Amino acid sequence: MLTVLAGGVGAAKFVDGLSAVVPPEEITVIANTGDDASFHGLHISPDMDTIIYTLAGIIDRERGWGVAGDTFECLNALRMLGEDAWFQLGDRDLAMHLRRTRRLHEGATLSEVTREICDSFHIRSRVIPMTDALAPTLIRTAEGTLPFQEYFVKLQQRLEVLEIDLSAARASRPAPGVLEAIRDSDAVILAPSNPFISIGPILAIPGVGEALRAASAIAAVTPIVGGKALKGPADRMLKSLGFEPSAGAMAKLYRDFLDLFVLDRKDEYLKPSIERSGVRVLVTDTIMNSAASKQNLARSVVEALQRRWERGHHART
């Protein structure tokens, strides 16, 4: 059993590759919901949506979000009605949000709705939100504190980030199954996601830190290659939050609980310094731009974890 802590696009690609390498039923994805927001009265879970559409095989690969080939007639009509329409919502995409919102109004929890939606899409892996509560990540900038999607989508991440406010996540409870999935799996993998706004909120959920300390093995795949985030503002955030924008800084962020850090070949020169901090390093190709590269990355990570288990087993006998 493998548990993946996941943000959006990078995580979804990684899990997609992983599902081809291990049986999908053996994967649990714990998804960040700090980015969740309400638009037009609908509950949107951007990271979970990206994971679900990816695992359902209908993700728009060009954009990285939403349903492939989707249209935007409703959004255009909302704009004509004078509604705020900067958050892109496709017509087919809306079906998921309508279903989720209706079920939440009926009293279902976010985990329950997520399971129902995954079942409708015949998704065999388990996808769990980090919490069933609303736990919005707030972004403090020089121009004030913003809800995540305003910073991320509306203002296109233009403002410098001074602080990530995860107090809502810290005050919430893990969704059912979250702590068990971390504690009881053969390994926990931190997907190549933004450490502050994707993985950070999950780590901030009460009990998750303790569960990680009880986990068999923990690996993290770098979302930074050659000093640049593969997607999104992780590199700029590292800088503005006082870190070096590098995979090395990433490894340092996680070193308290990390067994294995997965570094891109381009950054191989960082291996010795990371290993000096006590974290084993796997060097491989981490850029996932094809089905093959996704699966190769997943296979390398799984094999490195297996070697670790074998060694662990040997050491104990």
Add this chain to the structure above:
Amino acid sequence: MLTVLAGGVGAAKFVDGLSAVVPPEEITVIANTGDDASFHGLHISPDMDTIIYTLAGIIDRERGWGVAGDTFECLNALRMLGEDAWFQLGDRDLAMHLRRTRRLHEGATLSEVTREICDSFHIRSRVIPMTDALAPTLIRTAEGTLPFQEYFVKLQQRLEVLEIDLSAARASRPAPGVLEAIRDSDAVILAPSNPFISIGPILAIPGVGEALRAASAIAAVTPIVGGKALKGPADRMLKSLGFEPSAGAMAKLYRDFLDLFVLDRKDEYLKPSIERSGVRVLVTDTIMNSAASKQNLARSVVEALQRRWERGHHART
């Protein structure tokens, strides 16, 4: 000032013609909301939607409902998610329902949301729901009592109607402005709409009957021509509820408060019997299949009402 009691398609066409004959600002439309229903968590007001889309000039004239040229991507996606999708909702159409539902959740009344939506569409006439409460019309059939849309859309009006249950309308209060619009206008016009399921619910709202008795003049345009409903099940309902399926039966239904009944030329032979019941009759073309025919009908009705006012004035002086 003219006030129109309105169902959906026929009423919308009539008001459309009327707006070309009198200044739109002088028209108040009181719309049936007995057909309102919730689909996918959205509040749908089919009759108001039809009136609004018609007055906004974007109605789909072929179908008679929804937005011209609309697509159904979201509905198809809902169907794939296993949702009930027999109620047709176009992608652009959804924008209106999202807006309405969000505002209702925020605590706005249906009248307030309706005014906002009309403003967004630059509609100059006033459209008021008959009530701000939920007042669902129920249809009793041999196979049980059904919510209106199940009878009307899902089962395509196949079941014989034994009774129209308007108890929810009877237990509700008129929306702000409804009674004033009826009492204070120069004339009230019952649009060519189904007497049982479109006009009936409005008449069932407490206070409406009394306001009608205080009205200056009341006209009704027949929705039955040559013994057939121009649209929908009015003829079959007349029969199954024990009436003759004719314009004459229509006039009889309303005769207690009616000053003028507008009869189609095809039914001119009914004029003497209707007039014997004390209702004046205007014979004209009532079939509205073009802008010209809509305006001609509206003009004939307005002129007949004006002649009545002049005579009334003459009688009093």
